[in-house]
Amino acid sequence: MKRIAITGVLGYSGRYIAEEAVRRAWHVIGITDSAGRLPNPHGYELRPMPWSPGGEHALDGVDVLVNTYWVRFSYNGRNHAAFSHTEAVEHTLHLFSAAKAAGVQRIVHTSITHPDAASPLPYFRGKAQLEQALEENATPHSILRPAILFGDTPAESILINNMAWSLRRLPCVATFGFGENYRLQPIHVRDYAELAMNEAENSEAHRIVNAVGAETYTFRDLWKMLADGTGAHRPILPVPDWMGLITTRLLGAALGDVMLTQDEIKGLREDRLTVDGATPIGSRVLSAWTKEHASTLGRCYASELQRRR
Numbered sequence: 230m231k232r233i234a235i236t237g238v239l240g241y242s243g244r245y246i247a248e249e250a251v252r253r254a255w256h257v258i259g260i261t262d263s264a265g266r267l268p269n270p271h272g273y274e275l276r277p278m279p280w281s282p283g284g285e286h287a288l289d290g291v292d293v294l295v296n297t298y299w300v301r302f303s304y305n306g307r308n309h310a311a312f313s314h315t316e317a318v319e320h321t322l323h324l325f326s327a328a329k330a331a332g333v334q335r336i337v338h339t340s341i342t343h344p345d346a347a348s349p350l351p352y353f354r355g356k357a358q359l360e361q362a363l364e365e366n367a368t369p370h371s372i373l374r375p376a377i378l379f380g381d382t383p384a385e386s387i388l389i390n391n392m393a394w395s396l397r398r399l400p401c402v403a404t405f406g407f408g409e410n411y412r413l414q415p416i417h418v419r420d421y422a423e424l425a426m427n428e429a430e431n432s433e434a435h436r437i438v439n440a441v442g443a444e445t446y447t448f449r450d451l452w453k454m455l456a457d458g459t460g461a462h463r464p465i466l467p468v469p470d471w472m473g474l475i476t477t478r479l480l481g482a483a484l485g486d487v488m489l490t491q492d493e494i495k496g497l498r499e500d501r502l503t504v505d506g507a508t509p510i511g512s513r514v515l516s517a518w519t520k521e522h523a524s525t526l527g528r529c530y531a532s533e534l535q536r537r538r
């Protein structure tokens with residue numbers, strides 16, 4: 230039986246990729262720093278990350294590595310453990326080197342739409358740095374570039390769920406500017422997991438796939454679709470970015486979370502979460518999913534920081 234190591238196996242997309250791998254008769258090894266912190270209901274073999282104590286041999290005997298490890302934003306550790314993009318880049322470089330040293334035959338790496346080495350945004354710059362490192366590493370690989378994921382449950386689809394939560398709980402919602410010239414192309418995490426496993430089984434040396442779904446929304450249209458789907462209609466006000474940022478910061482502080490960062494707003498505004506002309510992956514679309522989950526979507530706030538406790 231072939232052996233696949235998956236980072237983030239107890240997290241979000243990694244968990245779905247592991248399920249898909251098992252369905253395809255792979256032996257799954259979860260590479261994680263969350264053993265004991267998060268449940269392991271499928272009883273995967275777990276090993277520490279290569280940079281953690283005891284993780285030196287994490288990739289021994291592994292045929293394929295699927296990497297989902299990353300942090301959404303940098304956090305100073307005021308109320309929870311600190312983390313940063315700089316650290317995430319260093320750790321991932323370590324992971325790639327460990328894979329090469331262990332003789333891993335293929336790496337499937339999760340990146341982002343429009344990574345950019347010249348960007349002042351650490352998320353997009355860090356992802357570009359990692360793509361470059363993978364080129365230099367010379368292990369055959371696939372780089373997958375999703376824009377935004379949604380999953381089986383609203384609680385795990387944090388950004389979409391919290392937009393619906395805002396519609397239900399706030400007197401009005403806002404777009405940064407008019408919200409009509411920047412877009413998002415969501416992909417369902419099961420479609421993403423199938424793609425990741427197709428790439429794990431691919432033998433081409435070097436592949437890059439834009440992992441975007443079949444629907445494209447402007448930010449304003451996303452609010453409208455979520456309002457129609459949930460029946461929670463609110464005025465959608467165009468506001469300057471600074472005002473949107475202050476509002477999300479105040480809401481985040483009240484909720485004990487980071488709702489949206491300044492860099493995330495900038496990334497959105499730069500229209501980085503869509504790829505013109507990309508072939509859509511999968512068949513599950515957000516509009517149908519919203520209707521299916523209309524009764525639960527946005528009923529509870531989903532906290533990013535709470536997930537890391």
Ligand SMILES: NC(=O)c1ccc[n+]([C@@H]2O[C@H](COP(=O)([O-])OP(=O)(O)OC[C@H]3O[C@@H](n4cnc5c(N)ncnc54)[C@H](OP(=O)(O)O)[C@@H]3O)[C@@H](O)[C@H]2O)c1
Pocket residue numbers: 236237238239240241242243260261262263296297298299300301312339340341375376377378379537
């Ligand atoms: N979710 C989206 O909408 C989205 C959109 C575009 C691109 N992506 C990309 O898709 C990949 C996977 O995303 P995901 O949402 O599935 O990730 P995730 O499950 O939130 O995170 C993957 C793993 O990274 C580690 N990690 C995450 N946050 C961390 C933190 N604050 N401190 C320390 N470790 C942390 C955890 O490893 P342990 O469990 O081992 O601790 C976690 O399981 C990422 O590369 C991301 O950039 C995601």
